[in-house]
Amino acid sequence: MAREKKLIIGAINITIQPHTPQKYLELFKDTYKLKNAVNISGDQYGLLANMYKVDREQDELGPITGDIFKFTNIDKNAQWFNVSTNDFASADDVDSVNIPENLKPNSSRFSYIFFPEQHLLFYEGYYDGNSFGPSNAERFISRLFNVDSIVEKFGKVDVTHVPEVNALTEALKLPFKERIEMVVKTPNPDNHADAERRVMQRMRAQNVEKFEQKFKAVQGQSIELDDDLKSMAHISAKNGSFYIKGKDHNFKPIEFSTVKHPLKITEYYDPDVESAFELFVRVASSMKDVVTEWFRR
Known part of the structure; x- marks a missing residue:
């Protein structure tokens, strides 16, 4: 039996x-x-390398999948270092370097699957010993779509990493809530998401693409969560960010931010029984409606 992989x-x-x-x-x-190579951070770049249907026989509006490649983009104009001389490389040394423009070092591949009905993208955050962290994944997707030609046709594309819902639920149970801050980008209401629909309609009517709400408790008191505030907490968690600060029952200070608690689903598989991609598709397909339901209020 092969050793399980993560x-x-x-x-x-x-x-x-x-x-x-x-x-x-x-x-x-x-x-x-x-075919844009997008800067992720420093010299790290990413590329949406391919795109195709998950199942050839599926409905035209079914999910699509493909690969995201992450790699190092070398700045050939930057100063080079010669490890043999412990000094900067000479002009002759640099002239001898010949790296074809189409070859990129330190590459790693991560699969993605996008469900157009739920407008959710699932991605491999760790595969075959390589990592693609939540902040980098969110930054890559945001920069990938928000280029001039795409924004001109589709408008601004809002991108939010889905947070860990259990952590959000526990944060809302904080007994002493001193401060709440929410950032809301225009939501796309799913079926029966009445609260999201009302927020979207109001933002459209007021020509608003993003707004912030801040709540501070009366000194010595706790913010009371009514149904509207609970709904906005879930809407902001899905379409922006949610932050809460307060104390637990032992008066220990507690802070929670959806930005710091991204959803990360960890699975293990036996490569002799199931491929990483098969597991990935299976988990993403089972989670798409679950994730949508988490934030439906």
Whole structure:
């Protein structure tokens, strides 16, 4: 029996206005055609390398999958170092370097799957010994879509990493809530998400793409969560960010931020029984509706 391997899966909520499953597929197709290498951080870049249906026989509006490649982009104009001389490389040394433009070092591959109906993208955050962290994944997807030609056609593309719902639920139970801060980007209401729909309609009517709300408790008191505030907490967690500060029953200071608690699903698999991709598709397919339901209020 082969040794079990680890796979970590993250999820990102993608929203455009107005939205339909067909529009989301067009967004991906148009972006993929650009073949843009996107800066993630420092000299790390990413590329949406391919895109195809999960199942050839599936409905036209079914999920799409493909690969994200992460690699190092070498700045050939930067100063080079010669480890033999312990000094900067000479002009002759640098001239002898010949790296084809189409070859990139330190590459790693991560699968993604996008469900246009739920506008959720699942990605491999850890595969085959390589990591693609939540903040880097969110930054890559945001920069990938928010280029001039895409924004001109689809408008601003909002990207939010899905937070860990259990951590959010526990944070809302904090007995002494001193401060709450929420950032809300225009949501795309799923079926029966009445609260999201009302927020979206109000933001559209006021020509607002993002707003912030801050609540501070009366000295010595705790903020009381009514149904509206609970709904906004879930909406901001899915479409922006949610932060709460307070104390537990022992008066120990507690802080929680959805930004610091991204959803990371860890699974283990036997490569002799199931491939990493098969596991990835299976988990993502089972989680898409679960994630949507978590934040439906």
